[in-house]
Every structure is written in structure tokens, then in C-alpha cells.
Amino acid sequence: MNRAPLGLSAKRAQNAALRIAVGIATTGRPLILRRVLERLREQTRVPDAIVVSAPSMADVSGVNTDLPDLRCITGDRGLTIQRNAILRAVSDFNVVIFLDDDFVPSPRYLEVVEQVFQDAPDVVVGTGRVVADGILGPGLDVDDALNMLRDDGSAAASTREIVDVYNAYGCNMAIRLDAVRAGGLTFDETLPLYGWLEDVDFSRRMAAYGRIVKISAARGVHLGAKSGRQSGRRLGYSQVANPLYLVRKGTCSRRKALKLMSRNLAANVAKTFRPEPYIDRAGRLMGNIRALLDLMGGRLSPERVLNL
Known part of the structure; x- marks a missing residue:
């Protein structure tokens, strides 16, 4: 496949610090959201900004919205709509990491993603390894996830493998924004509500600009919370x-x-x-x-x- 240039040289990608934002689209899970935000503040490489997109302020109840690196925006409900709002809010960043509001990242998640995006300028989308996925069962709670990640710590530190994949898994998806700007890309709002397969669609359009990869050392647990989902x-x-x-x-x-x-x-x-x-x-x-x-x-x- 012929890939369009990103306008980001390999030298810049390897040597310049990246500005990384985390974007979370949330609906109806304020308690879980608060725990995930706490986890982001414990990262070995903290995000430069966190943008939470919600249908209403009730969806972020209890979140300290006065923090300088946190921005909460409200608008219409729907995963693709909410993620597009995040894209607009982080348009001047280098990388945005989309996390589901029930995805608990390992402590080094952002550090590992940053390293890959610096060392491999042809990578435009990266997705981490899901250690456990509650979507396949009754769901997991945050304490379950923390215990799993604690037990998984040695495995996470032992691999630096990245492999090409067809698409990212939308619960944790890092996006190089130079590619988004180059293609004028947005999430397809024809996919409403939960936006099932929006990750496949967006990944395949991003593939015109570079590689879609799984980053083995960027690990996390997807709780698969049942609240806030469509019928x-x-x-x-x-x-x-x-x-x-x-x-x-x-x-x-x-x-x-x-x-x-x-x-x-x-x-x-x-x-x-x-x-x-x-x-x-x-x-x-x-x-x-x-x-x-x-x-x-x-x-x-x-x-x-x-x-x-």
C-alpha cells in the first residue's frame, strides 16, 4: 500500500518529546471513571492532558473538574460523537490515547506508548495487550483489575514486541494526530450510540498513513462494565x-x-x-x-x- 507522508520526520519522532493526551468518552459510570482517572495520575509517564467527553455533568459526578490538566466537555451522546469532540479538543497534540471509561492501564502504559511512537515514526495507531477482558463475562471490578496487573508486572516488563494488526481494540487505542490531520479524519457518526466496530473503521482509514500495531508491553484490563451500555x-x-x-x-x-x-x-x-x-x-x-x-x-x- 502506498502511504501518504505524515510530515513528521523520523528524527523529530525519535528525539522530540511528544505531547500526549488521554481521551475518555463516558456515559453513566462516574464511580468507575473516578478510579480510572486516579490510575492515570499514577502513571510513570503522566499524560499532558486528560479530556473527558460526557453527555452531561452528571456523568462525571464526583470528578475534580478543577484540576489544571483535566478538561470535561459535554455534548450529544454516542461514542463516535464523543470521540470526535475529544479529537477537536486535542488537535494540537502529537498523540491521543483513547481509553474506555472502564479500562484500567498498567502503570507503564503511557511510557511504553510514548517510546513506541518516538522510535517507530511509521506507527500511526497502537493498541495495547488486554490482560483480561470482562466484556467476555459478567465483568470485573477495579480491584480485580489492579490485582491482575500487579501479578502481570513481570510479564509487562519483559517484552518490547510490536506486531502489525488489522485494527486496534477501541478500549485502548493510541492515535498519531499528524495522520489524523493529514487525512482530515474523524470517527464515523453514522455508527450511533455504542458505535460498534468504530475501532475497525477508524483503524483501516488510518492504515493509509502508516502501521497499525499491537504493543505487547502496554497492558491493561478492560472491566467490561455492564452499566451504561445499549439494549x-x-x-x-x-x-x-x-x-x-x-x-x-x-x-x-x-x-x-x-x-x-x-x-x-x-x-x-x-x-x-x-x-x-x-x-x-x-x-x-x-x-x-x-x-x-x-x-x-x-x-x-x-x-x-x-x-x-
Whole structure:
């Protein structure tokens, strides 16, 4: 693939200090958010700024918004909308690290990311290693995450490997802003609410400007908190509508889209009558079916999820 120049020389990338911001889009999790913000202040390399994007000030209740390096902005709800607000707020930084409001980073997370982005100027997106992901189960609490990261400390210090990947995992995603500026890139607001697969879409558009990599030593735990998430019916609709939209857009391969849809549909069918207590399988299946009917009727669109 031919890659457009970033206008950032290798010498500058290796020798100049980077200005790094952390961006967090949050909804309905102020207690968890406060714990994550505490964790960011314990980093071996603290962020130069933290920008929290929320639908209302109630979503950041209890957060000390008077801190000089913290900015809280409010606006419309939706992951892609909120992340675009963060992009506008950090437009003069070198790197923004998007973290979910329930992602707990290891103490050296920012330090490791900075080192990779300085040493490898062709890297435009980096995603860390998720030591444990509560999204695959009932969820984890912050104390669980801290214990896991404490036990994982020796492994985190022992590897400096980076490997190329198809896309970053949106719960922790570092973005080189020179590439964003070069392409005039934003998150696609056609993907509403939870914005399922926004990480795939944004990663593949960033791939025109450099490498997408996994950074093994940048580690963390994704709590997979169940509060603040969209309904099962809406997620089920997005499980069909969003991959097909990205195929038409050219940011997701047909093979990957088919794999995602078939895996989710099969899981929803198989587990509807004996669902996990923390997953609305019946709702997801109903959303899947509604999306397939809309597909046959020529009405399928990610934004139709707003009518469910």
C-alpha cells in the first residue's frame, strides 16, 4: 500500500518529546471513571492532558473538574460523537490515547506508548495487550483489575514486541494526530450510540498513513462494565448493520464481516433459551432478525438502530 507522508520526520519522532493526551468518552459510570482517572495520575509517564467527553455533568459526578490538566466537555451522546469532540479538543497534540471509561492501564502504559511512537515514526495507531477482558463475562471490578496487573508486572516488563494488526481494540487505542490531520479524519457518526466496530473503521482509514500495531508491553484490563451500555435489541441490530455498512464503505473485508455476523448470530441463537445472566440474548437475537429483515427490504442502515 502506498502511504501518504505524515510530515513528521523520523528524527523529530525519535528525539522530540511528544505531547500526549488521554481521551475518555463516558456515559453513566462516574464511580468507575473516578478510579480510572486516579490510575492515570499514577502513571510513570503522566499524560499532558486528560479530556473527558460526557453527555452531561452528571456523568462525571464526583470528578475534580478543577484540576489544571483535566478538561470535561459535554455534548450529544454516542461514542463516535464523543470521540470526535475529544479529537477537536486535542488537535494540537502529537498523540491521543483513547481509553474506555472502564479500562484500567498498567502503570507503564503511557511510557511504553510514548517510546513506541518516538522510535517507530511509521506507527500511526497502537493498541495495547488486554490482560483480561470482562466484556467476555459478567465483568470485573477495579480491584480485580489492579490485582491482575500487579501479578502481570513481570510479564509487562519483559517484552518490547510490536506486531502489525488489522485494527486496534477501541478500549485502548493510541492515535498519531499528524495522520489524523493529514487525512482530515474523524470517527464515523453514522455508527450511533455504542458505535460498534468504530475501532475497525477508524483503524483501516488510518492504515493509509502508516502501521497499525499491537504493543505487547502496554497492558491493561478492560472491566467490561455492564452499566451504561445499549439494549440487547439495539446491539443485535448493530451486529448485522454495522459490518455490512463498513463493507460497502470499504473499511472492512467481506470475510471479516461475515465472520463477525455469523459468530454473533450463532451465539445469540444457541444461548437464547439458556442465556448468561449478564447478556440479553433474546434481545440481541430480535435485533439480528430485525436487521436481516431490513436488509431484505433494502432499508438496512446503522442509524435505524435509533428507532428500536
